[in-house]
Amino acid sequence: xxxxxxxxxxxxxxxxxxxxxxxxxxxxxxxxxxxxxxxxxxxxxxxxxxxxxxxxxxxxxxxxxxxxxxxxxxxxxxxxxxxxxxxxxxxxxxxxxxxxxxxxxxxxxxxxxxxxxxxxxxxxxxxxxxxxxxxxxxxxxxxxxxxxxxxxxxxxxxxxxxxxxxxxxxxxxxxxxxxxxxxxxxxxxxxxxxxxxxxxxxxxxxxxxxxxxxxxxxxxxxxxxxxxxxxxxxxxxxxxxxxxxxxxxxxxxxxxxxxxxxxxxxxxxxxxxxxxxxxxxxxxxxxxxxxxxxxxxxxxxxxxxxxxxxxxxxxxxxxxxxxxxxxxx
Amino acid sequence: xxxxxxxxxxxxxxxxxxxxxxxxxxxxxxxxxxxxxxxxxxxxxxxxxxxxxxxxxxxxxxxxxxxxxxxxxxxxxxxxxxxxxxxxxxxxxxxxxxxxxxxxxxxxxxxxxxxxxxxxxxxxxxxxxxxxxxxxxxxxxxxxxxxxxxxxxxxxxxxxxxxxxxxxxxxxxxxxxxxxxxxxxxxxxxxxxxxxxxxxxxxxxxxxxxxxxxxxxxxxxxxxxxxxxxxxxxxxxxxxxxxxxxxxxxxxxxxxxxxxxxxxxxxxxxxxxxxxxxxxxxxxxxxxxxxxxxxxxxxxxxxxxxxxxxxxxxxxxxxxxxxxxxxxxxxxxxxxxxxxxxxxxx
Numbered sequence: 169x170x171x172x173x174x175x176x177x178x179x180x181x182x183x184x185x186x187x188x189x190x191x192x193x194x195x196x197x198x199x200x201x202x203x204x205x206x207x208x209x210x211x212x213x214x215x216x217x218x219x220x221x222x223x224x225x226x227x228x229x230x231x232x233x234x235x236x237x238x239x240x241x242x243x244x245x246x247x248x249x250x251x252x253x254x255x256x257x258x259x260x261x262x263x264x265x266x267x268x269x270x271x272x273x274x275x276x277x278x279x280x281x282x283x284x285x286x287x288x289x290x291x292x293x294x295x296x297x298x299x300x301x302x303x304x305x306x307x308x309x310x311x312x313x314x315x316x317x318x319x320x321x322x323x324x325x326x327x328x329x330x331x332x333x334x335x336x337x338x339x340x341x342x343x344x345x346x347x348x349x350x351x352x353x354x355x356x357x358x359x360x361x362x363x364x365x366x367x368x369x370x371x372x373x374x375x376x377x378x379x380x381x382x383x384x385x386x387x388x389x390x391x392x393x394x395x396x397x398x399x400x401x402x403x404x405x406x407x408x409x410x411x412x413x414x415x416x417x418x419x420x421x422x423x424x425x426x427x428x429x430x431x432x433x434x435x436x437x438x439x440x441x442x443x444x445x446x447x448x449x450x451x452x453x454x455x456x457x458x459x460x461x462x463x464x465x466x467x468x469x470x471x472x473x474x475x476x477x478x479x480x481x482x483x484x485x486x487x488x489x490x491x492x493x494x495x496x497x
Numbered sequence: 498x499x500x501x502x503x504x505x506x507x508x509x510x511x512x513x514x515x516x517x518x519x520x521x522x523x524x525x526x527x528x529x530x531x532x533x534x535x536x537x538x539x540x541x542x543x544x545x546x547x548x549x550x551x552x553x554x555x556x557x558x559x560x561x562x563x564x565x566x567x568x569x570x571x572x573x574x575x576x577x578x579x580x581x582x583x584x585x586x587x588x589x590x591x592x593x594x595x596x597x598x599x600x601x602x603x604x605x606x607x608x609x610x611x612x613x614x615x616x617x618x619x620x621x622x623x624x625x626x627x628x629x630x631x632x633x634x635x636x637x638x639x640x641x642x643x644x645x646x647x648x649x650x651x652x653x654x655x656x657x658x659x660x661x662x663x664x665x666x667x668x669x670x671x672x673x674x675x676x677x678x679x680x681x682x683x684x685x686x687x688x689x690x691x692x693x694x695x696x697x698x699x700x701x702x703x704x705x706x707x708x709x710x711x712x713x714x715x716x717x718x719x720x721x722x723x724x725x726x727x728x729x730x731x732x733x734x735x736x737x738x739x740x741x742x743x744x745x746x747x748x749x750x751x752x753x754x755x756x757x758x759x760x761x762x763x764x765x766x767x768x769x770x771x772x773x774x775x776x777x778x779x780x781x782x783x784x785x786x787x788x789x790x791x792x793x794x795x796x797x798x799x800x801x802x803x804x805x806x807x808x809x810x811x812x813x814x815x816x817x818x819x820x821x822x823x824x825x826x827x828x829x830x831x832x833x834x835x836x837x838x839x840x841x842x843x
Contacts, residue, residue, distance in 0.1 A: 218709040333798055363572040364736060365795045368780035372794055390710050393782025416786045434714035436743035437784045439766070444721075445743065447714035451679050 175400070179206035180351050180384045181230075181269075186244035188222075188229045191237065194456040199225040199239075201408040207352065212378065212385040214395040214416075216431075217405035218452055223388045226405075227356050230386075231271055232261050249351060267297040270345035272338075274357040279341050280329040286340045287313075287325025290347060297348040312343040315380075316373060335366035339373065346377055353378075356388040371398060392435055396420065401488065404428045407453055407463035414489030424491040426468045462494070470495055524598070526730055527561045527584070527617075527698055532593035534579050538803060551802050553579040555754035556593070559747075561698065564724065566731040568745035568762070570738060570777065574799055576754040577734045581700045584732065585619055586610075615645045618691035622703035624683030628675040634661075634686060635671040641693045660689040663726070665719060681712035685719065692723065698730045705740065717743060738781045742766055750774045753802055753810040760836040770838045772815050809841065817842060 188200040200222045207213050217223045228234045229241050232253060246253040248269055253261065273279050281289060290309040294300070300308065313321040316339040329337055338358060345353055355374065359367040375398065378385050387398055395402055395416060403413045404427065412425040423429040433446035450467045459465070465475040474494050483496040535550040554576040561567050569577045582588040584595065586602070594601045602613050618641075621627040628637060638657045642648065648656075658668040664685040675683060684704065691699055704720065705713040717740065724731060735741050741748055741762070748765045750758040750773065758771040769775045779793040795814045800806055806813050812822040822841050832843045 218711055335798060363799075364738075364777060364780045365572060366798065368794050369796075391782065392710075393784065396783045396786040396788070420785050420787075431710060434711060435784065436714075436717070436739040438739045438742060438778070438781050439784070439788070441763070442743060445714040445718055447718050448711040449715070451681065451712070452709070 175211045176209040176382075178208065180209045180249060181207040182245070182247040183226075183230070184245040184247070186226065186229055186246065187242040188225050188234055188239060189242050190239045192456060197456045198408050198458065199455060200229060203244075203405075203408075203410055205403050205410065205413065207384040207386060209351065209384050210378070210382045211401065212387060212399045214387045214389060214399035214402045215405060216389060216392065216395055216402060218390055220452055220455065221405040222408040222455075223405050224356060227271065227354050227386075227388055230354065231265055231269065232256075233265075263297070266293060266345075266350070267348040268350050269352045269354070270348070270350040272341050272345050272353070272355045272358045274360055277329075277334075277337070277361075280337060282329055285326050285328055286332070290325075290340065290344055293344045293347045308347065309343075312347045313340070315346070315377070316340070316343045318343070333366075335362055335370060338362060338370060342370075342373065342377070346381070346383075349381055350383070352384045352386065354386045354388070357390070358387075359394070360391075374398070392420075392432060404431070407458060408455060409463075409492065411464070411493070412489075412491040414485070414491075418486070418489040422485075422489075424485055424489070424496060425464075425493050426470050426495070427464050428491075430467075430469075462492075523562050523564075525560045525596075526563050526598065528559070528596040529580075529584070530558050530594045530596065531556050532558065532580070532583060532595065533591045534576070534583060534588055535591045549803055552754050552805060553802060554583070554590075555805075557749075557751070557754075557756045558593075559749055559756065559759065561730050561732060563697070563730055564728050565747065566724070566733055566745045568733045568735060568741040568748045569751055570735060570741055570748060571751035572736065572799055574753075574802065575751040576802075577751055578702060580751075581619070581702050581732065581734055584698075584700055585617060586614060611645075615641070615694045616697040617700065618694065618696040618698075619700045619702065620684070620687050620691050620704050623707050624680055624687050625707075627687055628683060628690075630675050632674075633671065634673055634675065637675070637686065638671070638690050638693055641690065645694055656693070660693055663692070663723065664689045665715075679712075680708050681715060684708060684712075684716055688716075688719065688723070692727060692729075695727065696729055698732065700732045700734070702734045703736070704733070706735070706737065713740075720744065738766075738777060739784070750777065753799060753805050755810060755839065756837075757811065757839045758837065760833075764833065764836050768833065768836070770832055770836065770843060771811075771840050772817050772842070773811050776814075776816075809839075 184204050186200055186203045190197040190199055203226055215223045230246055234241060241254060287309060290313060291305050294305050294308050310321055313325065318324050318339055359370055362370060387394060389395065399416050401415055402419045403410045406427050412428045419428060423432055430446060430448045434448060436442060436445060448467050453463050461476040461478055462480050465471050472494060480492045480494040481497050482490050482492045484490045532554055533556055534554040535552050537547045538549045538551060539545040540548045559567060569580060571577050579588060583590050597613050600609060602610060635657055638660055639653050642653055657671055661668055661670055666682065666685055678686065705716050708716060733744050745762050748760060748762050749756045752773050758774045769778055776793050776795045779791045783790055797814050800813060808824045809822040809827050812818045819841060827839050827841045829837050829839050830843055832838050
């Protein structure tokens, strides 16, 4: 499955020390605070975290869609195919958006326009980003809809979003995102609103699309099951930072950050009996009022004095596996 | 051993909860017999006529014993929430009976019905919309007691404090409003409120799926602890199989308004028999990247309950479909001890 896809050596997307802050009346919220990762073609990176950990703001920053004000990308670099997206003008960015880096968001109800037929919406994306004769736009749109396995695509092109089921709608969103052959596709919790069997169909489809066009895929999720099934590498986020990053097997077999360890232990298993789940006490911290040290310290079972004083350094455990924790330093 | 569709062998009721278990001869707390709910579909504004029925729940039967958890799994539209509503007396069944401690609740006198309503409580999925934002936690939790019991203000206060304590909050939280709590804490409030009348059965409709991953384990553990302490039974409605595995003693798998498989938790997860159950398990996400799963991805979607397929309702999506599946409705069979399946394969 995933390992049959050839992963390129050179990264197609590099994010370096990205910081996105929001000004609110409670103070500056550091939603993304120094996030770095890279992604190669054919690779799937999972970004895992709970709500409010900054994973969706990371995505919005990559697409340069952070609402401003109050949000602002304070610093960092987002290098896609050699160009820094943060240095593009809005006009240049809107050409990149959709054609080189595309996004599938969680809720297919709100990402499609209810007053246009779905054929119309797929064709719109094709028309904007590709310089092809008007006549063939229809054909291109039909082809992508067939590619995402919409049955009887010619007929369904005339349908409106409300006439389709959630799974079908999410397929249409997928069709729009891949219509211009982007090099990076970001899927922000694409299956949370779908049923289990429909989710399985959709994940399979995403994997086929990735294999076909050698996409770099970023999966934003809170579900380690999706990570186990889909991803090659994982970045675990907590309170705006990546606390651990590594290959999927490293993360599952040797979770090194206490948060990753606790998260993995708190998920019930399908094929084994668990007498009692580990539960992380307390709640994720409020981002406008972070303590100086490690934000996980108040919930951490291994907490030390040092953890409250200073943010831990990022420790390289092996070539691809790193974690930010004082225990490892 | 074959019985008409939808009617489970009565011998099931005599089985112990687990081998050598403690509730061997515990009387059944609640029993649903051939429960049906059809919603009429109407046409016309002034003179409306019924053009069809949505068969949301179409003949299901199950039993819950004291202190047990029965899980109902299925995809959206399979009728699991309608079932919950019927047990809560929020929807009147079109057909069938609900027996509570042996008595038909729809035929019982008013006093018995009132007792039933207070001993069956619910916790819903979304703690943001299930708590009244305009009253303090103190009133929120005491409200069911005010309505149903006549106890002094002091007792009420003590009990509210104890309930808050039991669900892992502090008595000082009683003076706050729901919006001052996080999602997990709100779900704790909803549980405290449901527990306030010492219910015998709690209907948990997706109690953790709206919560964050690290909070889910807290709430699941809390529910298990409370079950030990209060001896309450749960009817857990969920779509996440691993959650069901962790929480339940018995599991019923529903598809298009019918129970297709019913077994003890361990038996069901180790020996799933119905093709739909197998497909659900193969569609569930693995807990480790090295777990190889049988690839059994169902094609298509759940058909409309307005016009369910003839014969076995699962046949249009079933990978093992045979000719007779399209015509004959499969009967419920006890294929293995305490394991009922609704399929022609067995």
